[in-house]
Amino acid sequence: MQIAVERAISTMWDRYEEPLSLDEIANTAILSKFYFSRVFRNLTGTSPGRFLSAVRLHQAKTMLLETDLSVTEISYRVGYNSLGTFTSRFTRSVSLSPARYRALARAGLTERTGTAHADGRRTCAVHGSIRSPELGRPVRIYVGAFREPIVQGRPVACEILDGSGPFTLCVPEGVWFIRAAVVAASDFPAPPWERRPLLVASGPELTVRHGHENPPVRLAARQLTALDLPILLALPGLDSPQRFAPDAVPVRVPSLTGT
Structure with a gap:
């Protein structure tokens, strides 16, 4: 089943600008759309539609940095028929509008903003x-x-480590997903579109309740695979060599995947 899902993901990367339907994507996996959706979510942690949306926004970030195309043109090139829809989804996912993302990234500036x-x-x-x-x-x-x-x-919370070790995140009650990325410290002077994560890590869905002992989260960094979703927003402080306090960590414009 994993090979079938990877084949479908390859189709998303190759044809992200097309109005792909669930039926079309499932057909590339040679599975019924209902069974495909269930298998896809089990392997990736999200739906085919959300994965495709992440691919499109990832590609939009690349175009914003590496081309002079207008935001409107880019929105159409990554499969959106409405500039308003593209702008709102991009802003929600990246925490910056497309135009501001481009301007700040090209100027090498940092958008200082706290956690959620x-x-x-x-x-x-x-x-x-x-x-x-x-x-x-x-x-x-x-x-x-x-x-x-x-x-x-x-x-909602973040921590920066200089190598393997313990971490503590203060989060509200609720359900959270703990994610991590490992980058080379020597990559900081490089342009944002040349930065790549060396490794990533993810924990299981975590339910946090006040007064209940939360089990420790054990993460093991690994190489990226085809099943990993594109990282749409940099984890705070990615591109700054300076360490910041958790309550004042800046969110850098470029993403961990080099976009």
């Missing part, structure tokens, strides 16, 4: 650790708590 608002809910400490294989060079690890499996929007 906790909506007045009580916060709980989630303890964990991440293990990364020895790569023979300095690395920085970004760990964040997100509302969805897709790394998009502002993380």
Whole structure:
């Protein structure tokens, strides 16, 4: 089944500008759309439609940095028929409008913004650790708590580590997804479109309740695979060599996937 899903994902990357339907995507996997949807979600953690949307926004970020096409033209080139829909989805996923993302990234500036608002809910400490294989060079690890499996929007909490070790995230009660990326510390002077994560890590869906002991989160960094969703927003502090306090971490414009 994994080969079938990978074939469908390859179709998304190759034909993201087309109005692909679920039937068309499932046909490339040679599966019924209902069975395909279930298998796809089990393997990737999200639906085919959400995965395709992430691919389109990822490609839009690349075009914004590497071309001089207008935002309107880019929206059509990545499969959107409405500029308004594209702009709202891009802004929600990246936490910046397309135009501001392009301007700040090209100027090499940092958008200083905090983590997501906790909506007045009580916060709980989630303890964990991440293990990364020895790569023979300095690395920085970004760990964040997100509302969805897709790394998009502002993380509700984040921590920056200089290598493997423990972390603590203060998150409100609710369901969260812990995600991490390992990048080479020497990549910081490179242009944003040349930066790539060396490794990624993800934990299971985590339900946090006040007064309940939350089990520690154990993350193991690994190489990216075809089943990994594109990272739409950088984990905070990605492109700055300076370390920041968790309550004042800047969210850098470019993404971990080099867009």
